[in-house]
Amino acid sequence: MLPETTTTVYCPAMKRAADPTPVAVIDIGSNSGRVVVYERDAAGQLRILATTRAALRLVREVDDKRLLSEESIERTLEALRDFRAIAIGAGARRFAAVATAALRDAANGDELVARVRRELRIPLRVIEGAREAHLGFLGAVHGLPVEDGLLFDLGGGSMQVTRFHGRRLVREWSLPLGALRLSNRFLRSDPPGREEMRRLRQHVRRKLASSGIPPLLRGEELVGTGGTIRNLAKLDRRTRPYPITRLHGYVVERDSIARTVALLAPKRLAQRERLAGLSDERADSIVGGALAVEELMSCLHAPRVRVSGQGVREGLAYSLLNAEPPPAAEVRATSIASLAARFDTWDAAKAARRRAVAGALATALDPHEPSEILEALDHGANLIDIGRALDFFDRHAHVAELVVATDLDGFSHRQIALIAAVIRAAREDVDAGDWGPLLGREDRDRVRRAGVLLALADDIEERCPRGGPVKVVCQPGRVSVVVRVPRLLAWRPRTLAARFERTFGRRLVVEPGAARGRA
Secondary structure, three states: OOOOOEEOOOOOOOOOOOOOOOEEEEEEOOOEEEEEEEEEOOOOOEEEEEEEEEEOOHHHHHHHHOOOOHHHHHHHHHHHHHHHHHHHHOOOOEEEEEEOHHHHHOOOHHHHHHHHHHHHOOOEEEOOHHHHHHHHHHHHHHOOOOOOEEEEEEOOOOEEEEEEEOOEEEEEEEEOOOHHHHHHHHOOOOOOOHHHHHHHHHHHHHHHHHHOOOOOOOOOEEEEEOHHHHHHHHHHHOOOOOOOOOOOOOEEEHHHHHHHHHHHOOOOHHHHHOOOOOOHHHOOOHHHHHHHHHHHHHHHOOOEEEEOOOOHHHHHHHHHOOOOOOOHHHHHHHHHHHHHHOOOOOOHHHHHHHHHHHHHHHHHHOOOOOHHHHHHHHHHHHHHHHHHHOOOOOHHHHHHHHHHHOOOOOOOHHHHHHHHHHHHHOOOOOOHHHHOOOOOHHHHHHHHHHHHHHHHHHHHHOOOOOOOOOOOEEEEOOOEEEEEEOOOOOOOOHHHHHHHHHHHOOEEEEEEOHHHOOO
């Protein structure tokens, strides 16, 4: 007998309170299926407990015969049995499952859905293209620092496009332009012929033109999600030194995609399958998908696309929580809080005091300091103690590595690089050029200043009695900077004062409260 579970049937009108019980989200796409088990941590962040995927290739049969063969149905059921085992093994007691283009188009899709519900007790539902677009939007935009623009989700059987403004969905389109579907229909030769690719491009242009999707407006950004764009981003990232390994938030230029098409198209399938950075199951559809992306960017007048590592599955999880994309700053704060809470060396009160001191120093020394530097300094002041869990003396380097390696939502790659660089700069002088192409030489002095202020804030905070806030009065002068801290018990210059003078060109004077006759 199958273990008892609680099933959750997806419904657009569902309102659900936050629930810490792990939930298994299953997505049966046209090219592949995946299960992800999520839990919500204390900070409200979704955390992955387990995941696995299976190549299904359902759209091939649907396009050829409009039917799923018994073999495909059994293969899908076998994958779903494995998904269910993974989910229950991770502690999931709730299931949410959706299927997209292939099962929408299959004449016997209902048969598979009925067997999944009856035999596996998984509440699989086939969703329409508009709802797929909405879920993709919820998942993809939530974790990116974007406000307005267009999002495309390129799957195996279809392409969903959504326009959003102020992080809210405005309109959606669903088009039969999936990477595997296009490749099966047009790219019959190995390698694809020029005339085949020309006809594919022409077909995509016609579909886009008839859809009425408008080009990007000033200030809008193009966001892409799905396996095709993530593989294209991975291939692009391998062509240059790049300091961040995660694809979520990576930006790909249109010219780069054109170069990738020129690299992939002349290769035979067997050669593409061996290409480093390209997923094996994408080798037969990557050229068709890349051509579709290139034509979409051309029609939208988009010079670049920001890649989201999240999509329908995350959107489905957020929809169960009734969660529209919150402001990007709120997402960033939640991500930082989630990271900090994983370490018992992090102290919320100490972090708050350090942040207050660092912010006061930075504002007093340069009221016009760019907001991105101030935010990086604030996050660095919040996180610096988590490195103590690994190595007290080398904690700055460890924290910087954690910031780069952790899936922090709501941040651009530049913002992540700034936080890591400022934390490293609190311990030692760093060259912002080491973080290229995200940071340039023009960032070097600002990172260095922020790093020294983080070190000074940390120095001051740990010399004040616990309990209560730490207030500072910073008085910059032409020759010296005087910092008065009423609660500071003692302070001596050491090498930090010399670093401050080299960086700011003024002598540092820190006056403890005890020096002025105050406790």
